[in-house]
Amino acid sequence: MIPIIPSQEVAQALETGQPVVALESTIITHGMPYPDNLAMARSVETLIRDNGAVPATIAVIGGVLHVGLTEEQAEALARAKDPLKLSRADLAFAMARRLTGGTTVAATMMAAHTAGIPVFATGGIGGVHRGAETSFDISADLDELARTPVTVVCAGAKAILDLPKTLEVLETRGVPVIAYGQDAFPAFWSRDSGLTATLRLDDAAAIADFMVMRARLSGFGHGGVLVANPVPESDEIPLTEMATFIERGISEAADAGIGGKAVTPWLLARILEITDGRSLKTNIALVENNARLAAKIAVAHAQKSGKP
Ligand code: PSU
Numbered sequence: 001m002i003p004i005i006p007s008q009e010v011a012q013a014l015e016t017g018q019p020v021v022a023l024e025s026t027i028i029t030h031g032m033p034y035p036d037n038l039a040m041a042r043s044v045e046t047l048i049r050d051n052g053a054v055p056a057t058i059a060v061i062g063g064v065l066h067v068g069l070t071e072e073q074a075e076a077l078a079r080a081k082d083p084l085k086l087s088r089a090d091l092a093f094a095m096a097r098r099l100t101g102g103t104t105v106a107a108t109m110m111a112a113h114t115a116g117i118p119v120f121a122t123g124g125i126g127g128v129h130r131g132a133e134t135s136f137d138i139s140a141d142l143d144e145l146a147r148t149p150v151t152v153v154c155a156g157a158k159a160i161l162d163l164p165k166t167l168e169v170l171e172t173r174g175v176p177v178i179a180y181g182q183d184a185f186p187a188f189w190s191r192d193s194g195l196t197a198t199l200r201l202d203d204a205a206a207i208a209d210f211m212v213m214r215a216r217l218s219g220f221g222h223g224g225v226l227v228a229n230p231v232p233e234s235d236e237i238p239l240t241e242m243a244t245f246i247e248r249g250i251s252e253a254a255d256a257g258i259g260g261k262a263v264t265p266w267l268l269a270r271i272l273e274i275t276d277g278r279s280l281k282t283n284i285a286l287v288e289n290n291a292r293l294a295a296k297i298a299v300a301h302a303q304k305s306g307k308p
């Protein structure tokens, strides 16, 4: 048996076929500073409830893989000192050593699928880093999307990555990339990356239909689905503006010798400083926007799966 502990509320929702939305927690432990991280975690859960689904934030606390956190657990995670960043490669280690950490998109997908939750909301996925041709830094999120059947609702991928290469890898690995309500693939803080997503759907019900059909094809073997939901216009920082901040952050990261798992958290924190907090406001708005859409998809999917 896989040692996963669902909260009472999540266990009950899953038993009775109610819609559930999984949430990652690296965004809490490494993506935003305290106390904004805790406020974001709370508002996202509230938005999911307001849209008719049950939130299930996933994290490892003291070695236990939790699916659904109590208020106290969420607060402890948001305040944790030196929490780990847990991707597929790190989960068992953290659990065996009874450690605490936030789960990335990859690790959250693993836990959500094991728990029986088909829909998951995050901010942005990891991808192919700029310079990957020499560093080989490609997020495990992409591999997980290729293998684990969970629908991930994100705001695209951050423009700190190499977005054309990220889309190429997703295509090679057979991951459908669906832009929501527009043709362009969004770039996290910005609505338009300048690249076109291969697929487009305009409402939650159509995405749920797509999920159901993909599951029916699972005899061929199938993995996840990526839904790329642009940040609301009122909160976006256009790419032209963002590009300058990103270039500066990346060159500073290189000078400081930042590499590996530390790159994304370091850049997010530095860009927050460079933009004087504006990027954080956008980051929170896009996660909230993704939570709303994920809840709508989960509700539509639960109906189409013949459950209440
Ligand atoms: N996007 C954010 N904040 C984050 C991340 C993405 O706005 O904290 C995290 C996600 O958990 C994602 C991870 O899965 O970064 C990717 O890290 P890496 O590139 O090291 O795989």
Ligand code: MN
Pocket (backbone or CB within 6 Å): 137, 138, 139, 140, 260, 261
């Ligand atoms: Mn990496």
